[in-house]
Amino acid sequence: MRKLLWITVFFLSFATTAQAELQQASFNNGVKLIVEEDHSAPVAMVQVWLKVGGRDEVPGKTGLAHVFEHMMFKGSKKLAAGEYSKIISAMGGNDNAFTSTDYTAYFETVPAAEVNRVLKMEAERFANLKLRDKDFQSEIKVIMEERRMRTEDDANSRMFEELSAASLRLHPYRNPVIGWMQDLQALTIDDVRAFYNKHYVSANVTVVVVGDVDFKQVKKVVGKTFGKMKKRAVEPRFNPTEPEPLGAKRVIVELPAQLPMVAFTLPVPSWVPGQNDKEAAALALATEILAGGKSAVLHQVLVNEQRSAAGVGAGYDPFTMGLDLWYAYGALGIGQNVATFETNFWALISDMGKHLPNARRFAAAKRSLIANAVFAQDSLYLRAKHIGILETVGIGAAQQDKWLDLIRAVKPEDVRDVIARWLKPNRATTGILQPKHNVARKGA
Amino acid sequence: MMKVWMFCLGLLVSSQAVAAPVVQQKILDNGLNILLIEAHNVPMVAMKLVVPAGSRFDAKGKAGSAALLSAMLTDHTQKHDDQAWAAKLDDAAIRLASGVDKDTMSFSLTVLREALDEGVQALSEAVLQPGWNQQRFEFLQQNAISAVTKAREEATTYAAEEVNKLLFPNHPYGHAVSGDVQSLKRIHLKDLQQVYQQQVKPNGAVLAVSGDITMDALVAALKPYLNVWQGKPVHVFSDIKSPQPSAQQSAFVTLDKHQALVEWVRLGPSRHHRDYKALLVLNHMLGGGGFGSRLMEEIREKRGLVYGVYSFFQPLETNGAYTIRLLTKANQAAEAEAVLRDVLKDLADGHISQTDLNKSKRNLMGSFAQRMDSNRERAGLLAMMGVYKRPLNYLQNWTKSVSSVTLADVKRVAKQYLQPKDWKRVLVGPDGVQ
Numbered sequence: 073m074r075k076l077l078w079i080t081v082f083f084l085s086f087a088t089t090a091q092a093e094l095q096q097a098s099f100n101n102g103v104k105l106i107v108e109e110d111h112s113a114p115v116a117m118v119q120v121w122l123k124v125g126g127r128d129e130v131p132g133k134t135g136l137a138h139v140f141e142h143m144m145f146k147g148s149k150k151l152a153a154g155e156y157s158k159i160i161s162a163m164g165g166n167d168n169a170f171t172s173t174d175y176t177a178y179f180e181t182v183p184a185a186e187v188n189r190v191l192k193m194e195a196e197r198f199a200n201l202k203l204r205d206k207d208f209q210s211e212i213k214v215i216m217e218e219r220r221m222r223t224e225d226d227a228n229s230r231m232f233e234e235l236s237a238a239s240l241r242l243h244p245y246r247n248p249v250i251g252w253m254q255d256l257q258a259l260t261i262d263d264v265r266a267f268y269n270k271h272y273v274s275a276n277v278t279v280v281v282v283g284d285v286d287f288k289q290v291k292k293v294v295g296k297t298f299g300k301m302k303k304r305a306v307e308p309r310f311n312p313t314e315p316e317p318l319g320a321k322r323v324i325v326e327l328p329a330q331l332p333m334v335a336f337t338l339p340v341p342s343w344v345p346g347q348n349d350k351e352a353a354a355l356a357l358a359t360e361i362l363a364g365g366k367s368a369v370l371h372q373v374l375v376n377e378q379r380s381a382a383g384v385g386a387g388y389d390p391f392t393m394g395l396d397l398w399y400a401y402g403a404l405g406i407g408q409n410v411a412t413f414e415t416n417f418w419a420l421i422s423d424m425g426k427h428l429p430n431a432r433r434f435a436a437a438k439r440s441l442i443a444n445a446v447f448a449q450d451s452l453y454l455r456a457k458h459i460g461i462l463e464t465v466g467i468g469a470a471q472q473d474k475w476l477d478l479i480r481a482v483k484p485e486d487v488r489d490v491i492a493r494w495l496k497p498n499r500a501t502t503g504i505l506q507p508k509h510n511v512a513r514k515g516a
Numbered sequence: 517m518m519k520v521w522m523f524c525l526g527l528l529v530s531s532q533a534v535a536a537p538v539v540q541q542k543i544l545d546n547g548l549n550i551l552l553i554e555a556h557n558v559p560m561v562a563m564k565l566v567v568p569a570g571s572r573f574d575a576k577g578k579a580g581s582a583a584l585l586s587a588m589l590t591d592h593t594q595k596h597d598d599q600a601w602a603a604k605l606d607d608a609a610i611r612l613a614s615g616v617d618k619d620t621m622s623f624s625l626t627v628l629r630e631a632l633d634e635g636v637q638a639l640s641e642a643v644l645q646p647g648w649n650q651q652r653f654e655f656l657q658q659n660a661i662s663a664v665t666k667a668r669e670e671a672t673t674y675a676a677e678e679v680n681k682l683l684f685p686n687h688p689y690g691h692a693v694s695g696d697v698q699s700l701k702r703i704h705l706k707d708l709q710q711v712y713q714q715q716v717k718p719n720g721a722v723l724a725v726s727g728d729i730t731m732d733a734l735v736a737a738l739k740p741y742l743n744v745w746q747g748k749p750v751h752v753f754s755d756i757k758s759p760q761p762s763a764q765q766s767a768f769v770t771l772d773k774h775q776a777l778v779e780w781v782r783l784g785p786s787r788h789h790r791d792y793k794a795l796l797v798l799n800h801m802l803g804g805g806g807f808g809s810r811l812m813e814e815i816r817e818k819r820g821l822v823y824g825v826y827s828f829f830q831p832l833e834t835n836g837a838y839t840i841r842l843l844t845k846a847n848q849a850a851e852a853e854a855v856l857r858d859v860l861k862d863l864a865d866g867h868i869s870q871t872d873l874n875k876s877k878r879n880l881m882g883s884f885a886q887r888m889d890s891n892r893e894r895a896g897l898l899a900m901m902g903v904y905k906r907p908l909n910y911l912q913n914w915t916k917s918v919s920s921v922t923l924a925d926v927k928r929v930a931k932q933y934l935q936p937k938d939w940k941r942v943l944v945g946p947d948g949v950q
Contacts, residue, residue: 112557113889145807154817157807162875164882166806181886213820217775221823221843225773227669328772330665366602376598376655382662405662436606443609443628449558450890513770 094459094469095287097294101303102275105294106459106469108282110452116187116283117452119179120194120298121460123278124271126173126249127393128309135251136259136267138171139215143264144178145169146207149200153207156197160190173245174393175464181452184284188293191279195297198272205261212256219250227329227505235503238323239337239397243314274301278463282456311393314339321501329507331382334413335401336500343390345471352390353478354486355398355494359388360437361429361487362400367436373420374402380413381405390475393465398494410504418497425492428484441479536911537888539898540731544738546746547719551898551908552734553726555891559629561727562891564899565639568753569621569715572688578703580660580695585708586614586621587656594645598652608634612642618689619753619833620903621716626892629728633737640741646712653705661700664692671769671777671843671944678767678942679781683837687759719748722902726894753903758834759783766941768949776849776945777841780856782938784829784838787904792831793917794925795933800876801926802863802934803827803840808875810859815842821852833904838933846945857936864934866927873923881915 097105129136147153160167165182180190223229233248240246251259279298281290317339343352362370363386370384382405389396402413448454459469540552574581590612592598605612611626612635623643627635667673676692684690691699725734761783785792796804803811803826811825822842830836844852888894888911901910943949 110557112555113885115885115889154807154813158875161805161808161879162882164879164885166883166886183882183885210817210820214816214823217821217844218823220774220845225671225775225843328669330668331662365606367599367606372599372602375659379655382659382666403662403666405659406665432603432607436603436609439609440606446558446560446628447611447626450560450562450892452889 094472096469097291099274099295099299101299101301102277102306103294103298103301104278104463105291106278106280106463107285107287107290108455108459109285109287110282111284114184114284115181115452116184116281116285117179117181117456118187118190118194119177119280119456119460120198121278121280121464122176122272123276123306123309123464125171125175126247127244128271129244129247129251132255133259133263134247134255135215135249136263137176138249138251139212139256139259140264140267141169141171141176141178142211142215143203143208144197144201146204146211147202148197149202150196151193153202156193159193163189165190171249173249175461177457177460177464179453179456187281187283187285187290191290191293192297195301198277198298199301201268203261203265203268208261208264212259215250216253216256219253219256223248223250224253227325227327227507228333230327231325231333231503231505232335234323234325235335235337235501236397238321238503239501240314240339242312243339243395244310245395245397273304273306274298275304275306277301278460280456280460280463282452282459309393314395317499317501320498322504323501324504324506326506326508328509329505330509331406332404332410332507333401333505334404334410335399335503336417337397337399337503338495338499338501340388340396340398340494342392342394342396342465343467343475344394345467345474349478350482350486351490353475354482354490355388356390356441357434357437357479357482358424358487358491359386359398360441361433362386362424364437364440367433369420369424369433370400370417374413374416378416380408380416382408391461391465391467414502421491421495425488425495427488429487431484434484434487438479438482442476445476536884536914537894539901539908539911541908542731542735544718544735544742546743547748548721548723548742548745549902550723550725550731550734550738551902552729552731553894553898554728554730555726555894556728558891559728560627560891561629561632561635561725561729562626562895563624563639563723563725563727564895565623565625565643565721565723566620566899566903567622567716567721568619568749568751569711570617570619571691571693572618572756573711573715573751574688574691574695575707575710577699578695578707579691579699580664580693581703581707581711582621583616583694584653584656584660584700584703585711586616586623587660588648588653588708589642589646589712590614590623591652591656592647592649593641594647595641597647597649605638608638610635610638612638614642616693618693618830618836622899624892624895632729636737637741640745643716644741644745648705648709650705653708657700657703660694661697664694664696664700667694671771671773671775674769674771674944675777675779675942678769679779679837679839681762682764682767682940682942683761683781683783684759685762688756689759689832689834689836714750717747717749718742718745720752722899724895724898724902726891726898753833756834761940764940766943768942769944770947770949771944773945774845775843776846776943776949777843778849778853778856779942780840780939781942782838782933782940783835785831786834786836787831788833789831791925791929791932794921794929795829797873797876797880797918797921798863798926798929798933799827799829800880801868801872802859805876805879808879810863811840811842811856814855814859815852819851819855821848821855825852825856840939846949849943849945849949853941860934860936860939863930864936866930868923868926868930870923873921873926877918877921880918884915
């Protein structure tokens with residue numbers, strides 16, 4: 073993200089939203105439009121989604137998708153560097169962007185009356201970016217500061233970065249979206265231009281608008297703007313099959329830190345509608361049973377009963393292109409021990425793979441996922457984002473209601489079975505943050 | 517760190533000047549002040565109950581008491597042990613959380629409309645029927661000690677300690693809300709019980725609500741549970757003196773990092789200060805407005821020295837800190853600070869045009885609707901209004917009062933607040949950062 077958070081895959085909670093009716097249109101050049109009208113307040117969220125992210129980078133050029141996201145704010149034929157955001161600001165709006173492994177998205181929250189103007193401005197910068205070397209040289213320094221802040225100087229993030237890299241052999245999710253520092257140091261403006269020409273084409277664009285707008289009106293404007301982008305063919309995205317793990321792996325990261333952290337990653341399938349509906353929904357529910365709410369099993373057993381960690385969590389993102397790195401972690405407290413945590417964690421998971429989940433916990437987890445979908449309706453940003461993700465990873469926004477139906481249909485034995493099948497220690501990579509103490513010194 | 521950045525920007529998220537939602541008020545017989553905004557588009561209700569029990573009420577040497585108390589109250593109750601309590605909340609998808617800032621302790625509840633009664637019952641049980649389980653107290657205390665230890669991996673933790681010493685020596689605002697390892701160890705269950713007995717009372721407390729409900733239905737849902745809650749707190753929100761900063765001008769901490777954290781601080785205005793609005797507009801120009809603010813333009817856009825640079829003040833019952841914060845590769849810290857100094861001086865010298873002012877005002881006014889576009893945000897705003905005694909038409913008047921800030925006003929407050937010599941410096945980073 074340019075200003076705020078570039079969110080790592082590890083802390084992406086999966087939000088399920090749904091219900092409101094989606095209106096869609098496609099244009100001859102491949103641009104897609106999805107609108108969800110909501111007239112409860114005179115505001116609108118505009119998001120422009122691109123089918124390009126960290127996964128589309130080639131070795132030696134990691135970080136390029138995110139670098140490019142920054143360059144989108146550096147001026148076009150009609151607008152000077154930084155001017156785009158200033159115009160949005162002056163209309164009482166705000167704008168930003170985010171990059172992930174599977175997508176890049178640009179968004180503006182604006183008064184509904186300004187939506188047409190925003191769409192015209194977006195299309196203009198997409199078509200006519202300047203991409204000057206002078207701006208690139210300054211911006212790449214900013215991005216290195218971003219990396220220092222988020223990763224180099226954050227022991228937990230750095231351990232997770234190493235863990236991801238060790239977890240996968242082939243799949244591009246092994247690389248950090250922000251890029252390896254060595255690659256950032258070597259990128260040039262020519263790389264950025266080549267990336268733009270290859271990926272920023274009409275067939276990769278989905279425009280999502282949620283808020284106080286009229287679909288027909290938006291369709292007209294998008295048709296005249298994004299709909300007029302030159303039509304060009306795109307290659308299918310690189311989506312390799314990750315080889316099955318052949319045994320347990322470990323990575324130990326020694327950094328200045330106060331307390332250890334242990335994390336496990338395991339490759340699991342994400343949702344492919346019609347192909348693995350039951351399995352993906354069961355994985356989502358299993359993860360909620362393990363890590364959602366106050367009665368989460370990991371917390372109750374590992375933190376409360378056994379006192380083997382101070383905090384625990386787990387996450388599964390069903391909305392990616394074919395594969396997800398399922399993860400769980402334990403933040404150890406004072407006097408708590410890595411080996412004990414690992415033993416207890418796997419004993420618990422193994423047990424859950426043999427027995428049906430507690431009936432009350434099972435029902436609560438279902439209700440929680442459905443309630444989350446309602447709570448997410450409270451945010452225009454989350455609603456638009458969920459639509460954009462589903463569309464961009466290839467699931468399709470129209471499938472969003474089906475997901476909740478699948479969750480409702482999961483049976484207790486499905487939960488037990490997915491745990492037994494996928495969450496096995498010999499499929500896992502374990503990452504350990506081992507603190508290298510350093511004491512702060514004060515001066516005046 | 518991430519949370520802090522989000523907070524800074526969260527202060528200025530945006531939209532246009534629209535009719536602000538109507539705030540309804542009802543004061544229960546026990547003195548609880550209920551504020552409500554009805555919003556019927558999503559079948560849910562968000563609420564925030566706020567009492568004067570923030571970290572400023574921690575006993576001397578026992579920093580972290582209020583925070584521990586808030587954790588304790590949502591962990592278990594007299595009727596339910598921690599496991600039964602967790603299951604009870606999750607059964608009805610009740611999201612109940614608690615938190616503490618310098619002034620207040622708050623309890624946040626988010627529920628589906630269909631689970632409102634169970635939600636209100638749970639909120640009341642947490643606040644009115646504490647369990648005081650000694651074992652759970654020790655468990656939460658131990659976890660809190662681990663958490664503050666973990667926090668010592670972050671430069672901001674060290675900076676906050678130094679800022680507290682520089683701005684709030686011997687003042688109730690002068691310690692971390694979470695406490696520190698030593699202070700947490702000194703706390704006993706009876707310390708929490710004392711804060712509870714003295715401060716968690718309905719008279720003067722605020723219940724801020726936004727969602728799919730009317731005032732009549734809300735009061736009917738609350739009464740059976742909250743009517744038994746009685747009494748006045750020993751200390752009210754307004755019971756506090758202004759802080760007196762120390763004479764010391766700077767502090768440095770050596771920490772093994774790639775970047776240096778640079779914080780410039782001084783006292784900011786209280787929530788009640790007459791210059792509050794003018795400072796809000798001025799700060800938007802300085803570093804509160806994200807892109808387009810002077811600090812961001814000069815330090816990031818022109819020179820590429822930082823990912824972000826922000827300025828923000830924490831308006832509390834009395835003066836909170838006014839902070840300018842940036843992170844940069846350690847060997848660039850001096851250059852970034854020199855630019856920071858120039859930006860402050862330029863503004864203090866009155867180099868502000870009517871166009872600059874209009875831009876900031878337009879963004880602030882336009883974005884106000886977006887600060888109210890979800891139930892949780894509205895409940896948060898209402899809670900602030902209740903605690904700091906803003907009038908019921910505060911939301912309607914907000915844009916008008918920002919609009920009425922003049923160029924002379926911002927020049928006057930810039931001269932008063934932005935003189936570089938009046939700011940204290942705190943640097944945290946690798947050897948040689950100072």
